[in-house]
Amino acid sequence: MTLYKGDCLNELKKIDDDSIDLVYLDPPFFTQKTHKLKTRDNGREYEFTDTWNSLDDYLLFMKERLLECQRVLKKTGSIFLHCDKSASHHLRVILDQVFGLCNFQNEIIWSYKRWSNSKTSLQNAHQNIYFYSKTNNFKFNTIYTDYSPTTNIDQILQERERDKNGKAIYKKDELGNIITCKDKKGVPLSDVWEIPFLNPKANERTGYPTQKPILLLEQIIKIATDDGDTVLDPFCGSGTTLVAAKILNRKYTGIDISEEAIALTEHRLENPMKTKSDLLRKGKADYLNKNEYETAILKNLDAFPVQRNSGIDGFLKTNYLGKPVAVKIQKENEELNLAINKLLGASRKRGCKLSLLIKTSRDLSFIDFNKHSDLIIIDSYDLIIKNHMETHKFLSRTPF
Amino acid sequence: MTLYKGDCLNELKKIDDDSIDLVYLDPPFFTQKTHKLKTRDNGREYEFTDTWNSLDDYLLFMKERLLECQRVLKKTGSIFLHCDKSASHHLRVILDQVFGLCNFQNEIIWSYKRWSNSKTSLQNAHQNIYFYSKTNNFKFNTIYTDYSPTTNIDQILQERERDKNGKAIYKKDELGNIITCKDKKGVPLSDVWEIPFLNPKANERTGYPTQKPILLLEQIIKIATDDGDTVLDPFCGSGTTLVAAKILNRKYTGIDISEEAIALTEHRLENPMKTKSDLLRKGKADYLNKNEYETAILKNLDAFPVQRNSGIDGFLKTNYLGKPVAVKIQKENEELNLAINKLLGASRKRGCKLSLLIKTSRDLSFIDFNKHSDLIIIDSYDLIIKNHMETHKFLSRTPF
DNA sequence: TCCAGAGATGAATCCACCC
DNA sequence: GGGGTGGATTCATCTCTGG
16 A cells, blocks of 8 residues: 655665565566657646667666565565566566576466557567566465357366376266266466457546556456455556555555656546456457358358448458448348348448348349349358259159 | 478588578477377377477577578578477577567467366466568568457448548548448458367377467468468478478478478378368358368358368258258369269269259350259359459440 | 658447437 | 447557658
């Protein structure tokens, strides 16, 4: 519950040996840039500089401070160092020196999707977090996650043993019945964390650059500490770590060299605001309103799926006469004429010069094609097959 | 198309300077363990050792070999070094030395889901691939992926401009209509790749430890090379890189110190087999080559694919008159009549009472349907669209 | 040759509007 | 009014252009 304003090298010296359960730090990444950001109401601009004379300067700066972090940690404590590709390899070499190779626990990958841009290499969509403990007897709470939807839950619930060749097989009783095992809590958390990046529109945003999502910090704090333990962030910035610690009922200490950052952190702690990420709450699957059948058709057409429009299911990847080509798949029990009207209505709003309707059901409505030169109706493969089979069955039942 | 047996340090010396477009290497990771694995029939055990006297020994070993890799690369070439957390930081320091910091392009995270029981730390679910180019003028093919389901695609298709306050707004014409923009190809691939770990039961599995999925290698090869370029793998192991190169029509060279690995690679190259786990079949992969186009059609028909039959590509999951229904997709440059004959020949041998041919190209051959009451010919979706677009273009060019 | 400024971009939230 | 729909908004890069 303490905030220190100052260089953490000096401020850390005020903290006792063996007194902290978790250090999380999000230092400058060695990007060689100045990071600036305005609050969304343009009321105020925050910035910090991350430019250095040399890599060695930066590494020396980091090593001095990591040594202090090591000192203040309890024997059961651990440290999570957040960085990115700019200097992650050098930082890990230093961590090996300060904490010892044997205390390296994990390289955590925080992966996210983000607004993108063109680039002649791959889009960056992850940052690295190095997890070291102070000793080999460290506090670790396993977090369980849900089974992935592709896992066969029945299989997980079966007990296993090894056959004479040492291969794992499912255990069976004398009668050959499967033996199910005790209750399972889910899958232990892995070292790749897919957590949404703080969206530019999120209310959680403070206007401080490089702000991290509270959800990320909550996960780290849950892993390494229990209720009432102490969390330290020597580069606290906008104070996300401390807000997460407060929400989770941990004690917290923050240090930052910038007066503005300290003021912002104090303000946030009075008024912790956490974005309820719909994406995370509902899961990605909830946004996918296409079933497997529709997805397969769109894939086959080389079309993008559209998830948020009732008249259009997708767009072809190639334009026609300079305009996108809308695709709609007739829904089960949807009348053909209704489907056409919906599609054409939505297409016209988008200025499409061609639309495709995939017809999936027999429907003998009269369609005036002269009215719709900008529409192609295609019978789905399975409709053609179904029609053929039924015609044929009918014929073979009829005596000639 | 060459395989060398021997230490790659020596074998690389036989390769000319500036002659290779892509080096992928998956060297020992410095795990300090011996890796063993049996083939699925328990018939044979492959192993290799990854134990070293010291880290420095290992790093010297790697540096000597990376220098040779650098030498053989073309000016437009690049290298992908696959490793894991054991020594990734040290390897990247060496890569910085050999290729130069300015030629670092990406840290690719290959993430996968795995069974786990880890109690004292997070389950490892990723490996690292470092992507360096030889110069700053390197070959790079952007791969496009689908938009996120949370993205509103009809919005993405609108052009934008800035208003007098510098705010981005959607562009409209004089009548207030939306202006849509040029073709969109999708979202450029990011540096986090979720590709399923080779399932222990996958057909693709050879029994060689540390075998990588072909899909991973295909992606790397597509990014860094074009048709006919040369791919080199100095630690080729079971030969996955070379198999992927062969499937994608690239030239390839492999080196391995183990006679068994070379023999296995030769065998796999004669018989390139590619399996997709269910996860990928559900549509996370990009559909680019012919093979994948066919997979999409079969999936669309709810048919399962068959391998190695020139007359039949798959069978419907539902029978017709008690007999299976054979499916064939007309190949590129395959004449329609020839395709029909192949399909009917193979179908009759299996006693099918109905066969489907998916027609993918314009072909005006005369077909006597009275002769073939057991055959349905279906125009592929893209053929219908192509026909329509071309007819229309023709019409609009013709003066009335 | 290098720097500044403008333009393009898409994820995911916010929020106005509509029944 | 409140739940759902879909348009509006914002940011962090990267590329391109002009001086």
